Structure formats: structure tokens, C-alpha cells
Amino acid sequence: MGRAYNSLIKNSSAGARHARRRICSEPNMTILQLISQRASAALDAVGAAGAPAHVQPASKPEFGDYQINGVMAAAKQLRCNPRELATKVLAVLDLAGIAEKLEIAGPGFINIHLDRQFLADKCQLALTDAHLGVELPTRRRVMVEYSSPNLAKEMHVGHLRSTIIGDALARVMSFLGHEVVRANHVGDWGTQFGMLTAFLVENHQDDAGLALNDLEDFYRKAKIRFDESPEFADRARDYVVRLQGGDEQVLQLWRRFVEVSLAHCQAVYTTLGVGLGREHVHGESAYNDDLPVVVEELTRAGLLTENDGAKVVVLEEFRTQDDKAMGVIVQKKDGGYLYTTTDISAIRYRHATLGLDRVLYVVDARQSQHFQQLFTICRKAGFAGDMQLQHIPFGTMMGDDGKPFKTRSGGTVKLIELLHEAEERAFALVSAKNPDLEEGERRHIAHAVGIGAVKYADLSKSRVSDYIFNWETMLSFEGNTAPYLQYAFTRVQSVFRKAGDYDAAAPIVLEEAAEKQLAVALAQFDDVVLAIESDCYLHGLCQYLYQIATLFSRFYEACPILKSEGALRASRLQLAALTARTLRTGLDLLGIEVLDTM
RNA sequence: GCACCCGUAGCUCAGUUGGAUAGAGUGUCAGUUUCCGAAGCUGAAGGUCACAGGUUCGAUCCCUGUCGGGUGCACCA
Numbered sequence: 001m002g003r004a005y006n007s008l009i010k011n012s013s014a015g016a017r018h019a020r021r022r023i024c025s026e027p028n029m030t031i032l033q034l035i036s037q038r039a040s041a042a043l044d045a046v047g048a049a050g051a052p053a054h055v056q057p058a059s060k061p062e063f064g065d066y067q068i069n070g071v072m073a074a075a076k077q078l079r080c081n082p083r084e085l086a087t088k089v090l091a092v093l094d095l096a097g098i099a100e101k102l103e104i105a106g107p108g109f110i111n112i113h114l115d116r117q118f119l120a121d122k123c124q125l126a127l128t129d130a131h132l133g134v135e136l137p138t139r140r141r142v143m144v145e146y147s148s149p150n151l152a153k154e155m156h157v158g159h160l161r162s163t164i165i166g167d168a169l170a171r172v173m174s175f176l177g178h179e180v181v182r183a184n185h186v187g188d189w190g191t192q193f194g195m196l197t198a199f200l201v202e203n204h205q206d207d208a209g210l211a212l213n214d215l216e217d218f219y220r221k222a223k224i225r226f227d228e229s230p231e232f233a234d235r236a237r238d239y240v241v242r243l244q245g246g247d248e249q250v251l252q253l254w255r256r257f258v259e260v261s262l263a264h265c266q267a268v269y270t271t272l273g274v275g276l277g278r279e280h281v282h283g284e285s286a287y288n289d290d291l292p293v294v295v296e297e298l299t300r301a302g303l304l305t306e307n308d309g310a311k312v313v314v315l316e317e318f319r320t321q322d323d324k325a326m327g328v329i330v331q332k333k334d335g336g337y338l339y340t341t342t343d344i345s346a347i348r349y350r351h352a353t354l355g356l357d358r359v360l361y362v363v364d365a366r367q368s369q370h371f372q373q374l375f376t377i378c379r380k381a382g383f384a385g386d387m388q389l390q391h392i393p394f395g396t397m398m399g400d401d402g403k404p405f406k407t408r409s410g411g412t413v414k415l416i417e418l419l420h421e422a423e424e425r426a427f428a429l430v431s432a433k434n435p436d437l438e439e440g441e442r443r444h445i446a447h448a449v450g451i452g453a454v455k456y457a458d459l460s461k462s463r464v465s466d467y468i469f470n471w472e473t474m475l476s477f478e479g480n481t482a483p484y485l486q487y488a489f490t491r492v493q494s495v496f497r498k499a500g501d502y503d504a505a506a507p508i509v510l511e512e513a514a515e516k517q518l519a520v521a522l523a524q525f526d527d528v529v530l531a532i533e534s535d536c537y538l539h540g541l542c543q544y545l546y547q548i549a550t551l552f553s554r555f556y557e558a559c560p561i562l563k564s565e566g567a568l569r570a571s572r573l574q575l576a577a578l579t580a581r582t583l584r585t586g587l588d589l590l591g592i593e594v595l596d597t598m
Numbered sequence: 599g600c601a602c603c604c605g606u607a608g609c610u611c612a613g614u615u616g617g618a619u620a621g622a623g624u625g626u627c628a629g630u631u632u633c634c635g636a637a638g639c640u641g642a643a644g645g646u647c648a649c650a651g652g653u654u655c656g657a658u659c660c661c662u663g664u665c666g667g668g669u670g671c672a673c674c675a
Binding site: 082107109284318338342365366370461462464468479488491535539558561 | 603669
């Protein structure tokens with residue numbers, strides 16, 4: 001029945017080849033990888049083999065660009081003085097061509113000031129590479145399961161985070177060269193659909209489209225009818241049986257309902273600019289025929305026991321209220337199946353038929369226990385093989401009052417209406433700032449800004465915690481927001497409109513502090529994106545892009561570009577060009593549009 | 599009762615397998631319009647990292663306990 005709770009049923013809330021050669025023997029290593037490798041080698045050489053180097057970007061500018069923190073822990077293990085060990089490490093540490101200055105600081109930190117030519121070369125390489133210099137990891141088949149609404153009702157704000165986070169993850173995985181399979185595991189099966197199809201028959205059977213124009217309203221009326229009329233409730237139950245039994249007449253009604261509901265979803269996806277279409281829909285109904293097979297296979301694997309007529313997988317790893325092994329029911333005593341059964345079937349399909357290497361479930365944190373149980377069962381039954389299964393949890397979207405986001409009257413907010421409000425608010429802002437633009441242009445900008453703001457507000461916070469939804473802060477042009485980043489991008493574009501022709505292959509020369517600081521940040525793009533591949537946290541990329549925008553502004557204040565001449569001007573334009581490409585690429589990974597003017 | 603998550607500046611949030619004087623934005627105050635578009639930039643003030651112990655050269659981070667908030671826990675999804 002989809003991944004979201006159904007609050008009406010349950011009463012809870014729900015360059016350059018030469019540059020490449022000069023950098024190092026292994027092309028395109030990230031700075032972190034490169035320094036870590038060299039630092040580990042140095043630790044090995046001084047007798048601290050295997051000690052982690054603990055390399056990280058410097059915590060403060062006065063500490064240089066990167067720092068090695070692992071020496072102190074190694075000294076502890078070797079029972080020697082950390083500063084003396086640091087001196088020995090420094091003597092053998094080979095960062096030739098990478099660092100221009102190394103120093104020992106504090107109790108035994110090694111601070112690294114990167115070499116300007118090294119940085120310039122890395123930026124130059126990024127500028128000529130389609131992937132901004134990111135070395136692609138081994139290609140894998142990665143599924144991102146996200147959005148997954150319940151088709152019985154319209155999408156509401158509860159579906160927003162999964163849809164936004166999942167789509168960004170799919171974009172990042174795809175950028176990194178993986179074969180990405182997007183999956184929309186919609187809730188299109190179950191008892192509710194008996195009620196809904198029965199109600200459809202009673203009402204506008206001839207014009208389902210009209211009746212289902214407002215799905216929310218339709219559902220509410222059906223539920224009232226179900227609760228008030230025992231006769232209707234019986235018919236609804238009969239429809240469930242007929243639906244699951246393959247009765248063509250009921251199936252036809254069901255298909256009609258699903259079609260209309262999916263059309264509602266598609267309107268949201270289109271507005272949101274999310275890469276989900278009909279081809280990605282693989283709902284719960286698709287696994288229906290396999291469910292008895294799942295039960296058989298579990299029996300064969302010796303995992304199934306019967307309890308009070310229900311078929312149960314008992315897991316010692318999970319405890320009940322009275323501290324007994326917890327059972328997970330896969331088949332009810334009336335013969336019906338549960339969503340765990342469907343999920344098990346989906347895992348079998350994804351492993352055996354799709355041959356995936358990794359599956360990411362972008363689903364509400366509240367379902368974490370369900371996924372732990374699901375993964376445990378599949379591992380024990382051998383259904384997943386080596387396929388990596390990961391629940392990517394996220395917190396709840398809250399209103400200004402810190403409680404789950406609702407309308408003023410306490411109802412659920414339709415997602416499509418929220419998105420339209422974002423566009424309207426952005427339109428008002430753009431019209432106020434720039435009234436001379438034609439309305440069509442302002443509408444276009446408002447769409448990018450409004451939707452971008454909603455997405456960025458979500459993505460820029462750590463996904464695991466709840467976050468507070470606030471129109472004013474997300475639509476502000478100041479601070480760490482989408483509009484600020486979009487504006488920063490248009491400013492760089494504006495520089496190029498005035499610059500005229502310039503040498504796109506000109507060498508980058510880093511003299512001023514502001515130039516170097518910007519270059520260091522630009523050279524970290526690969527490390528930032530690769531981190532997402534493993535931890536699936538997107539807020540690091542947001543923070544990074546904001547830093548790029550800020551560093552560019554400082555660079556722009558400190559270093560004249562257009563007023564400079566010759567090689568200096570060309571070099572600075574190169575930095576501006578890489579800034580623009582980094583912002584555009586990064587925002588694109590987040591699913592946020594950039595604009596040339598706004 | 600058991601399990602998981604959370605508690606950091608007035609507010610919204612970062613803080614990497616334990617590192618240096620805990621950071622950013624916003625708001626407040628002050629300064630700044632000689633290259634793009636001030637929707638910018640610079641600076642200041644703002645902290646008992648919920649609390650109490652422990653581990654150690656070093657703890658916002660790890661361990662134990664307490665308080666406070668949230669979520670989940672067998673025939674819904």
C-alpha cells in the first residue's frame with residue numbers, strides 16, 4: 001500500500017593531458033586519496049604500518065589547506081613522543097609537486113599547504129573534462145526506490161522528501177557512471193482498492209475521470225460510505241476478493257482508478273522536475289502472483305513457523321515486549337499477505353531477474369525496523385545474494401510549530417498545491433525585484449526558483465533529522481538557499497556576457513589568496529561527490545556549493561577580472577568558468593535548475 | 599517495558615572512523631556602491647555542545663547513568 005502511512009485508515013499522523021601527467025602516476029585521484037596514500041606510506045616508513053593517516057581539509061585557514069591527524073594516535077601506539085614522530089614522518093613524507101609547504105603544529109598535527117601549480121593543474125583538468133575531473137568508480141547496477149506513494153489518495157507533503165532525496169541520489173549515482181534503475185514502488189493493491197472500486201461503481205461509473213478529479217475527496221466519501229453502510233462494506237470486501245482472484249470486471253475498474261491516480265502523480269513529478277515516469281512504476285500489485293511462492297520458499301528454507309494460524313518468520317535478532325524472539329508475519333490466518341511479503345518478493349525479483357548490485361530504499365525513518373527485519377529475512381533465506389540492501393532513512397517534515405506539517409485546519413497538504421504555492425511565492429518575489437521582465441520570463445524564473453527553493457531546503461539539511469519547513473527562509477535570496485546559489489550562477493554568467501572572446505585553454509595562475517582559496521575548493525568537487533556514493537548524504541554537496549558561491553564572491557571582490565589584462569585576465573576567467581560549471585553541475589545533481597538571468 | 603533517532607548561538611542548521619581557540623546562515627549592530635547584477639562584500643557581538651560521571655595526551659563525538667523530545671514494536675502499509 002505504498003510507503004507512506006495512510007492516516008485515514010490508521011488514526012495516527014502520519015587539461016589537459018600534460019596536466020594529468022604532471023600530477024601523479026595515478027590520474028584523477030582526489031586530493032584526499034592522494035594525500036592519504038602518501039601519508040600512509042610515510043607512516044609505514046617510520047614503523048607505524050597500518051596506522052590510519054586521518055587526512056582532512058584544514059579546520060582553519062591558518063592551518064593550511066589539509067591536515068594529517070593520524071600521527072598522534074600512531075605515537076600513542078608506538079609509545080613515543082608525537083612531535084618527534086611527526087618530525088620523522090615529515091622527513092619521509094613525499095608530497096613533491098603536491099604541497100608547497102609542510103609544518104608540524106600543536107601536539108603533532110602536520111599541516112599541508114597545497115602547491116599552487118598542482119591546484120592550477122587539477123582545475124585545468126576539470127575544465128576540460130566532461131565529468132569535471134571526477135574519476136568514475138567501478139560501474140554497478142544501482143536501484144533507487146523512491147517516492148512510492150499510495151495510489152488510493154493524492155500525493156501529500158509526506159511524499160516530498162523521498163521524492164526529492166531519491167531523485168538527487170539517482171542523479172548522483174548516474175553521474176558517477178552507475179547504471180541506475182529508478183523504482184516507484186507504488187501502493188496499488190490491498191483492501192482499500194476493494195472499497196474504492198466498489199464506490200466507483202456506485203457513483204460515476206461512466207465518467208471515472210471526473211469522479212476522481214479530486215482523489216482526496218473521493219477517498220473520504222468512500223470511507224464514510226464504508227463506515228456507515230454494512231451492506232457497502234460487504235460489497236467492498238467482496239470486491240477485494242474478486243480483485244485478488246483476477247475478476248476481469250473489477251480489475252478493469254481497478255486499472256481505471258490506478259491510471260487516474262498515476263496521472264495525478266505524474267503532474268507532481270513533472271512540476272518537480274523529477275525523473276520518474278510510467279516506466280518506473282512497479283507497484284505492489286506486480287508481485288501478487290509471487291507471494292505464495294515466497295511463502296513456499298521460506299518454508300523450504302526452514303524459516304517459517306505457524307502461530308495461531310498465521311505464517312511467521314521468527315527472528316532471534318528482534319525482541320518483543322516480553323523479550324521473546326519477534327515474529328514477522330508473512331501470511332495472515334485468513335490467507336492474506338502483508339507488505340513484508342511483497343517486499344521480500346521484490347527483493348527476489350531485483351536480485352534474480354534484474355541482477356542489481358545495490359538497492360537503496362529512500363523511505364521514512366519510521367520504517368527502519370521493517371527494513372532491518374526484511375533484510376535479515378532475505379539474507380537468511382538467501383534471496384539477495386551479494387546484492388547490497390540499504391535503507392536510506394529520512395526524518396519528518398515539520399511546520400513552523402515543530403509539529404508535522406499540516407494545513408491551518410490540521411488537514412494534510414496536497415503536494416501539488418504546495419508546489420504551486422512555491423511557484424506563486426517565487427513569482428511575487430521575482431516580480432518585485434525585477435518588474436521590467438516580461439511575465440512569461442518571470443513565470444519561468446519563478447518556477448526554477450520556487451521548486452529549487454523547496455528542494456534545496458530539504459536537501460541542505462541532514463536527511464536523518466526532522467526539518468522545519470519555512471517559506472521565508474527557503475525563498476530568501478540571502479544565505480544558504482537555492483535562490484542565492486541560482487543568483488550566484490547568473491552573476492558569473494553575467495561576467496562572461498561582458499567578457500567577450502577569451503582563451504578557453506588559457507593556463508590558470510594562482511597568485512592572490514582569494515584565487516587560491518577558490519581553487520582549493522573547486523579542486524575538492526570529486527571528493528564531495530564521491531562521499532555521497534557511499535553515505536548517501538546530500539547536504540554535504542549543498543554546503544560545498546554554498547562555499548563555492550561565497551568564495552567566488554570574495555574572489556570577485558578581491559581580484560578584478562574584466563579590468564585585468566592578458567594572461568591574468570584569461571586565468572581569472574578560467575576560474576570563473578570552472579566556478580560556473582561546478583555550480584551548474586552540482587545544482588543539476590540536486591535536481592535544481594540554473595538560470596542565465598533572474 | 600524493549601528498540602532506534604534526537605538535544606550544539608535568540609532562530610534554522612553543520613561539525614568526517616575522537617583533534618588545535620566548537621563553525622555557517624539568519625537576526626542584531628557597524629562599515630562598504632572604481633570589473634558582473636548591493637539579491638553583494640567586510641567586521642563585531644552572540645556558547646555550561648541537555649545534565650552528571652567514566653575512558654585518555656586530547657571528548658560535541660566513545661561508554662554508563664539521569665532528564666527532556668520524537669518514532670517504532672504480530673495478522674495496516
